[in-house]
Amino acid sequence: MTKYIDTKITDKETEHSLPVLDGTMGPSAVDIQTLYTNEDMLAFDPGFRSTASCKSAITYVDGDEGVLLYRGYPIEELAEKSTFEEVAYLLMYGELPSETEYAQFTDTLGDLSLLHDQVLSFYRGFRRDAHPMAIMVGVVGALSAFYHDRMDMSDPEQRELAAYRLVGKMPMIAAASHTYHIGRPIRYPRKVLGYAENFVQMMFGKPHVEYEIDPILVRALDRILILHADHEQNASTSTVRLTASSGANPFACMAAGIASLWGPAHGGANEAVLDMLTDIGRVENIPDAVARAKDKKDPFRLMGFGHRVYKNFDPRATVIQQSAKEVLNHLGLDDPLLEIAMRLEEIALEDEYFIERKLYPNVDFYSGIVLRAMGVPTNMFTAIFALARTVGWVSHWLELTAEPHGIDRPRQLYVGPTLRHYPK
Numbered sequence: 001m002t003k004y005i006d007t008k009i010t011d012k013e014t015e016h017s018l019p020v021l022d023g024t025m026g027p028s029a030v031d032i033q034t035l036y037t038n039e040d041m042l043a044f045d046p047g048f049r050s051t052a053s054c055k056s057a058i059t060y061v062d063g064d065e066g067v068l069l070y071r072g073y074p075i076e077e078l079a080e081k082s083t084f085e086e087v088a089y090l091l092m093y094g095e096l097p098s099e100t101e102y103a104q105f106t107d108t109l110g111d112l113s114l115l116h117d118q119v120l121s122f123y124r125g126f127r128r129d130a131h132p133m134a135i136m137v138g139v140v141g142a143l144s145a146f147y148h149d150r151m152d153m154s155d156p157e158q159r160e161l162a163a164y165r166l167v168g169k170m171p172m173i174a175a176a177s178h179t180y181h182i183g184r185p186i187r188y189p190r191k192v193l194g195y196a197e198n199f200v201q202m203m204f205g206k207p208h209v210e211y212e213i214d215p216i217l218v219r220a221l222d223r224i225l226i227l228h229a230d231h232e233q234n235a236s237t238s239t240v241r242l243t244a245s246s247g248a249n250p251f252a253c254m255a256a257g258i259a260s261l262w263g264p265a266h267g268g269a270n271e272a273v274l275d276m277l278t279d280i281g282r283v284e285n286i287p288d289a290v291a292r293a294k295d296k297k298d299p300f301r302l303m304g305f306g307h308r309v310y311k312n313f314d315p316r317a318t319v320i321q322q323s324a325k326e327v328l329n330h331l332g333l334d335d336p337l338l339e340i341a342m343r344l345e346e347i348a349l350e351d352e353y354f355i356e357r358k359l360y361p362n363v364d365f366y367s368g369i370v371l372r373a374m375g376v377p378t379n380m381f382t383a384i385f386a387l388a389r390t391v392g393w394v395s396h397w398l399e400l401t402a403e404p405h406g407i408d409r410p411r412q413l414y415v416g417p418t419l420r421h422y423p424k
Contacts, residue, residue: 003028025060025069042411048233053408054241058091058395059230063309068316070230071095079319084195084225084388085109088167091230091395110191112168113198115176116146123180132177132383133262139173140166141255151249153401162250163394171195174387175202178380196222199387204375216330217374220323221384224367227316228385230392232309236260236267240393244400245408257393258386267382270368273304274378277337277369286343294353304365305348306358316363321345324366327373338369 003020016038019031029052032043045051060069068075071090078087082096089097089105097105122142126135144151147165150158176186179202187202196218205211230237239260243253261267280289292300307314328335345361348354371381 023055026062036411042413044413048238053233053238054400056233056396056399057094058399059232059392061232061309063307063311066310066313066315068231075227075315076319079223079226079316082226084222084229084391087226087229088195088391091391092163092398106194107191108164109168109195110189112165113172113189113191115169115172119143119146120176120186123176123186126180128181128183130181132174132181132380133258133267133386135177135180136173136383136386137255137258137262139177140170140258141252143169144249144251147251148249153247153250156402159250159398159401163398166250166254166394167391170387170390171199172202174380174383175199177383178203178377181379194218194222196225203380214330217327220327220370221374223319223323224370224384225388227319227363227367228388230389230395234266235263236389237393237396241396241400242408244397245404245406247407250394250397253397254390254393257389261386261389262382267385269303269362269364270371270385271378271381273364274337274368274372274381276303277340280340282336283339283343286340286347290344290347290351302344302359304362305344305354305360307362310360310362311358313360314362317361317365320363320366320370321361324369324373327370331373333373335369335373337372341365341369 003022016034018035021029021031023029036042043051058071060072061067070078070087071094073090073096078090082090085106086097086102089102119139119142122139123135126138143165147162150161152158153162172186172189179186185207187205187207189198189202193201193213197213200218200221201211201213233241236257240253240257243256244250248256264272280286289300289302292298293302324338324341328338341361345365348360354360368378368381371384372378376384
C-alpha cells in the first residue's frame, strides 16, 4: 500500500499529497516528481544531500551504523572470502557466480584484456610527465573510436560486451599510464594470471627480468580493489549515471567518471593522508599536529579522519588496517609512517575532541600506506582507485541503461538579475 505525505504551500493555500517510496533498507523517500507540475515550485537541496537521484539495487550504505553492502553482502565478508573478479561478477549480475559462471567470466575478461595496438600509440602523444589520471581520461575516452561498430546500447549483448571490455582492459590502461610515465615499455597481460596479478606484473615488471609475483602483495591489492569497487551514489558514480542518461557511449561515460574521481575531494584522499603523515615526520611531533588540528584558526587538518557518509566508523578501515600490518610484516619494513598512523588512530579513539566529532580513521587512512609499501608511487594511488571503481561504474551503467528514464536534468534556484534590456 502506497503511503503519502501531505504538503501545504502557504502562499497558494493548496494542499497535495506526495507518495512515500520505501526501499528494502534505509530511509524512505518522498516522491517530489509532481511538485513542480502541481505547485510551480522546486525542491532545494544543494549537493543532493537529501535527494535520492535514482533507484538502485547494487550497493547499500548506512553511514550511522557503519554498514556497506554489495548486493546485500557485507564488505568485510567479501574482503575476507572473495576475490575481486567474483565481486565484479556480483556487482554486475546481482548474484555470486557458480564455478562455471566464474570460469566463463574470468575467461572473457582475459580475452578482452589486451589494448588495440593503435591505442598504444595514444600514450606517445602525452608528455612523459603527464599525470596517470590525465592519460587514463584520454585513453578510455578514445576507446569509443575503436569499438563504434558494437555500440547499439539498446542491444543487451552489446551492452554486456562494452562492460566486459571496460573492466577487462582497465588494468592494462592503468599500468601503461605508469610505465609510459617512467619510460619503460608497456607490458601485456597474461591470460593465465588473475586480475590483480596481471596489474602488478604489468606495472612493476621489466622486459629483461622474469617478474616474480608476491602472493601476499597481490592479495593486499585484491582487497583494496574490493573495498573500492563501489560506494553507492558518490560523485564519480553519479557523473557516470548522469552522462549515461544522455545516451552517451559507455567509454565516454567512464572517462567522465575518471575525471570526476580525479578531484582531490574524491579519489585523492589517500595521497593527502600520506602527505600529512610525511609532514608530521615523527611520533614525537604528533601532539603538536593534534593541537594544530583542534585550532580553528590553523589551516592544518588531519587527513583520513571522519567521512562524509560514515558517522561512526568506516567498515573498510578495519580491513585495510589489517592489510597494512600484513604487508609491512611480510616485507620486513619498519615504516615510521605506520607508527605515526597507529598513534593517531589511538588518539582518535580516545580523545574527546575526536569522539564528540566522530573523527575516526577511514579507508583512506591506511590504503596509502599499503600502496606505498608495495612500491606504488603516489601519483598512481587514484589510478588504482579508478581501476577498482570501474566495475562499480559499469554496474550502475548497466542498471541505468537496462531501465532508461530519459535524460537527467537537474533544476536550479535562479538568483541572477531579473529581466533587463540591452542599452540603446
